[in-house]
Amino acid sequence: MPILIEERDNYLILATGSHADLSKLIKLKRDHGKWTGPVRIIRNDARLITDDDYYGRMAIKPIDADERRQARFVLDSLNEGLTSATTIAQHLGLLPRHVQDLMSKYKLRRSHWQAQRDNQILDADTASELASKVNKPAYLIRNAARSGQYVNGFKIYRFYEMRSKV
Known part of the structure; x- marks a missing residue:
């Protein structure tokens, strides 16, 4: 089975062959000093991710920001003296189960x-x-x-x- 090696974005990508064969080849090439950079083994149908896509996934999503804002409102309600999830939910207009989830997720x-x-x-x-x-x-x-x-x-x-x- 042929092993295809191509270079993309300064990464050597091994795209074809069994995992065992590719691992042996990587070790052999590294031992001889031919490959000094990072090497990845991927499937043929794998979609490569650019750096912009990677950092875009790490950005705070609007849903997370809204959830944090709701958690702050729940915390403010707790500090005002409301103690149960039901009373906080009525005060904020949220569902009691959602308030409980926020309290446990953010450890309020x-x-x-x-x-x-x-x-x-x-x-x-x-x-x-x-x-x-x-x-x-x-x-x-x-x-x-x-x-x-x-x-x-x-x-x-x-x-x-x-x-x-x-």
């Missing part, structure tokens, strides 16, 4: 877990971490935080810290 809230018993206070960043300190499963910690129950004599709390900017 960070939860903090705490267990209190008498004078003893246990702090953790995750429910699993607190569960290991209390010696109970994490799902019990999450349920207790929602319903105000006790786990192993500890009252479980979940706090939210807001980010300062998006």
Whole structure:
């Protein structure tokens, strides 16, 4: 099977042949010092990308900019004291699911877990971490935080810290 080699944009492109044959040829040519620049192995039907196309894909798209603007509005609403996705969605005129997606994508809230018993206070960043300190499963910690129950004599709390900017 013939191996075609052509040069485009200062890159040597190997376009035909099995991957194993082409890899052997590249190694052989590099060892002898014939090819010092970068070499790519591509399929025959592959579409080559110019530098302008590559950098164009990296540019911020208008959709992303609009989403970031919405995330800033959600963060402002959180800082104003609105706490649930439903109330923020009503305030901003967005869907509650979209608000939840923005909050998780941009990490607008960070939860903090705490267990209190008498004078003893246990702090953790995750429910699993607190569960290991209390010696109970994490799902019990999450349920207790929602319903105000006790786990192993500890009252479980979940706090939210807001980010300062998006």
